[in-house]
Amino acid sequence: MNILVLGGGGREHALAWAIKQNPKCDRLIVAPGNAGIAAIAECASLNAEDGALVVTFCEENAIDFVVIGPEAPLAAGVADALRAAGIACFGPSAAAARLEASKSFTKEVCDAAGAPTAGYAHFTDLAAARAYVQAQGLPIVIKADGLAAGKGVIIPATMDEALAALDDMFGGAFGAAGAEVVIEEFMEGEEASFFVLVDGETCLPIGTAQDHKRVGEGDTGPNTGGMGAYSPAPVLTDAIAQQALDEIVRPCMVEMARRGTPYQGVLYAGLMIKDGRARLVEYNVRFGDPECQVLMLRLGAQALDLLLACAEGRLTEARVNWADDHAMTVVMAAQGYPGAYQKGTEIKGLDALPEDSFNMVFHAGTRDEHGAVLANGGRVLNVTARGATLAEAHARAYAMVDAIDWPGGFCRRDIGWRAL
DSSP, X not given: OEEEEEEOSHHHHHHHHHHHTSTTOSEEEEEEOOTTXXXXXXXXXXXXXXXXXXXXXXXXTTOOEEEEOSHHHHHTTHHHHHHHTTOEEESOOTTTXXXXXXXXXXXXXXXXXXXXXXXXXXXXXXXXXXXXXHXXXXXXXXXXXXOOTTOOEXXXXXXXXXXXXXXXXXXXXXXXXXXXXXXXXXXXXXXXEEEEEEESSOEEEEEEEEEOXXXXXTTEEEEOSOSEEEESOTTSOHHHHHHHIIIIIHHXXXXXXXXXXXXXXXXXXXXXXXXXXXXXXXXXXXXXXXHHHHHHHHHTTHXXXXXXXXXXXXXXXXOXXXXXOEEEEEEEEETTTTSSOOOOOEEBSGGGSOOSSSEEEEESSXXXXXTEEEEOSSEEEEEEEEESSHHHHHHHHHHHHHHXXXXXXXXXXXXXXXXX
16 A cells, blocks of 8 residues: 655654555655655655645545644644545544644543543633732643643743743743643652554553653753653553553543544553552643654554554454563754754764664654755654663663764763663
8 A cells, every 4th residue: 555654753754664564555655754764765845734735645646544643734634634535544633633732622621521630720811820820839830722842831940930931921932832821730740651542432552651851861951852762661550551541541532522523543641640540641642752763663564554443443453462572762862952953963873773673763853965864953863772671772772872973962861760
């Protein structure tokens, strides 16, 4: 079959890599792709957020199946346009994608479903939000309501910082995403990610992972899109995963169907775990990045079969075959990230690294210029490895990191520290 993957980051490189392993895949196109993806698939210049353009591209290229990587095309209704044109598609409708596009909407769904989550208040007015924060006191969590590329969550250390965060959000620092704000109670515990495929009715868990959001070692410094991840997450035990499925995910999916907006795609539940129980931090309506990279390395070729079963409403007959293994990914980012960083620095040494089911460098923000790989973003490479133990995966990943010659980049050296 001919398959189109929308997106151009590390998540999409990992999805393309796994899909490419499956003999069902005849032709693979990724739009827009990147320098690493170009080595395994055709790359196409295409506005992934324009549903009509995507449909036309699919018709012209006889595309059988579309996998939508990032959240923006989902929120823009690209999955709706594809389904209306009769093209099989992995990813939720725009109405269902509100579970990520609006934090206040997610809170309403949780309230209706009785799903355990943080207490909250929703504001469209700066003065009211400032008064609420001053009345509540710290610790507190301040979130831009809309899509902010993983950076719209502030956990202020001081009241001045909290009020400044509100001023920034309502002042346009996150664009339209910050026009409304959700303020939540601070939940103590350990955070982990739970990934579930949903075909409108059936929920199939496909793995757990733990991300490292802050830029500095020991989880210090500002939040990022993610500096590394590992899978599985030991803190998310089978019992806690079952509780999350029974009390959070399934009730919310029933509520979404009741509203006439059944959910189809991957649901990424960020969970806070304390005293053997999980509460929902937030939902994302796509694979996490960089969590997707460790999941795909562990899933391999079966990933395509699972995505197809999800898109075609056949999850009742699907099974996930997990090896008893571990995977870790280390993000290499451009110096200065998540602040100002330089593009165009050359990365050497990638050609000498192994590329197999145990060792992969997934490209996130790269471009090819006359055969040279250049940095083209903030998070640039996802150095990913599998092993029989997490320690083995850790050793493999950092050995590859050390073999990459890129003075313009940096990484955290402590990915996996909680579990290790």
